[in-house]
Amino acid sequence: MASTNSCRSLRRNKTVSHYCPRIIITSGEPAGIGPDLCLALAAQQFNAQLVVAADPAILTARAKQLGLEIQLQTYEPKQPAKPTPLNQLLVLPTQTQHTVIPGQLNPANAQHVLDMLDIAIKGCSQQEFAAMVTAPIHKGVINDSGVPFSGHTEYLASATNTQQVVMMLASGSLRVALATTHLPLKTVSASITPTLLEQVISVLHQDLQQKFGIAQPHILVCGLNPHAGEGGHLGTEEFEIITPTLNRLAKQFGFNLTGPLPADTAFTQKPLAQADAVLAMYHDQGLPVLKYAGFGNAVNITLGLPFIRTSVDHGTALDLAGTGTADPGSLFTAIEYAINMSQSQQG
Numbered sequence: 112m113a114s115t116n117s118c119r120s121l122r123r124n125k126t127v128s129h130y131c132p133r134i135i136i137t138s139g140e141p142a143g144i145g146p147d148l149c150l151a152l153a154a155q156q157f158n159a160q161l162v163v164a165a166d167p168a169i170l171t172a173r174a175k176q177l178g179l180e181i182q183l184q185t186y187e188p189k190q191p192a193k194p195t196p197l198n199q200l201l202v203l204p205t206q207t208q209h210t211v212i213p214g215q216l217n218p219a220n221a222q223h224v225l226d227m228l229d230i231a232i233k234g235c236s237q238q239e240f241a242a243m244v245t246a247p248i249h250k251g252v253i254n255d256s257g258v259p260f261s262g263h264t265e266y267l268a269s270a271t272n273t274q275q276v277v278m279m280l281a282s283g284s285l286r287v288a289l290a291t292t293h294l295p296l297k298t299v300s301a302s303i304t305p306t307l308l309e310q311v312i313s314v315l316h317q318d319l320q321q322k323f324g325i326a327q328p329h330i331l332v333c334g335l336n337p338h339a340g341e342g343g344h345l346g347t348e349e350f351e352i353i354t355p356t357l358n359r360l361a362k363q364f365g366f367n368l369t370g371p372l373p374a375d376t377a378f379t380q381k382p383l384a385q386a387d388a389v390l391a392m393y394h395d396q397g398l399p400v401l402k403y404a405g406f407g408n409a410v411n412i413t414l415g416l417p418f419i420r421t422s423v424d425h426g427t428a429l430d431l432a433g434t435g436t437a438d439p440g441s442l443f444t445a446i447e448y449a450i451n452m453s454q455s456q457q458g
């Protein structure tokens with residue numbers, strides 16, 4: 112069901128959007144800070160209807176622990192989408208399988224985490240929701256429950272039969288996309304193939320155009336090895352794979368690509384000033400830079416999906432669950448991105 116619309120106006124890019132997107136927020140690992148962050152949403156006004164997928168009993172217990180008085184309302188899909196009043200939270204109820212103790216993982220509750228994702232995927236695919244925003248999950252405990260799981264990104268790609276998705280994190284004007292995502296480092300080199308690079312760069316180029324309104328995106332591409340291989344003396348992936356692929360894509364599709372650049376200086380002010388995004392070859396080549404620049408206020412966006420998905424820039428922070436010290440800034444940013452992207456899609 113397409114979400115109906117009665118939001119107050121939002122002034123954006125000199126145009127006024129009256130569209131009120133209905134957005135589902137998955138509350139993530141129940142023993143982590145996800146429930147705390149979702150409760151923090153009740154203190155903030157958004158130009159969207161936020162529907163929080165969670166176990167209401169967990170939210171109630173966590174609110175009590177945090178000393179918050181928040182009214183939980185059950186989500187009614189047939190009601191028109193409108194922003195939830197302050198100090199209320201609209202909840203799509205899902206059930207945990209086992210008692211939740213903040214900070215203590217329990218594989219028995221992994222299915223609850225996956226159930227929330229499945230509900231969100233179905234709702235976004237059927238356009239009941241305009242976007243999904245995910246609070247953090249714990250990959251390890253899902254694997255411990257017997258379900259192979261490497262991350263939301265890969266799970267969403269598989270569930271939607273999407274051949275290639277791209278993980279991109281953004282903080283202010285810095286956008287960092289990854290050629291490979293949650294892979295052991297020893298398998299990264301073999302994964303960097305001309306086909307992978309072509310698919311990743313094509314998705315990145317297209318979504319920078321369509322979702323971010325950048326007419327001719329300029330993408331900086333990192334090398335894999337120190338000093339981009341030092342002319343073949345420190346690795347051969349650059350001249351065997353990356354350089355020929357970038358040359359071919361520039362010629363064939365007119366993509367504006369610069370690289371392979373030595374990753375240690377690709378993230379300095381001069382090259383960044385000319386770029387719309389940086390493509391890193393692997394997770395810990397790109398994300399430490401992005402998180403150093405904006406941890407707590409950055410957003411993780413999955414490009415290439417048939418719907419909008421954004422997420423927080425941090426994990427489950429088990430040490431902070433139930434303490435009232437978790438910073439909700441990244442969840443707020445992820446929601447603002449989802450709202451803006453949904454409204455842009457409406458035209």
Ligand SMILES: NC(=O)c1ccc[n+]([C@@H]2O[C@H](COP(=O)([O-])OP(=O)(O)OC[C@H]3O[C@@H](n4cnc5c(N)ncnc54)[C@H](O)[C@@H]3O)[C@@H](O)[C@H]2O)c1
Nearest residue numbers: 246247248249250251422423424425426427428431437438
């Ligand atoms: N979006 C996601 O679902 C997501 C993102 C990153 C990591 N993870 C997963 O989270 C789990 C724990 O990962 P980790 O320990 O490497 O990273 P983490 O982000 O959970 O914690 C790293 C440090 O940052 C702090 N921190 C994290 N979020 C915070 C917040 N909102 N406010 C204040 N401080 C915060 C933590 O207390 C900790 O000191 C792992 O299973 C990892 O895979 C999930």
Ligand SMILES: N[C@H](C(=O)O)[C@H](O)COP(=O)(O)O
Nearest residue numbers: 262263264265411422424425
């Ligand atoms: N790579 C992400 C990060 O470091 O923030 C994180 O693990 C979340 O990834 P998914 O959105 O695929 O779960």
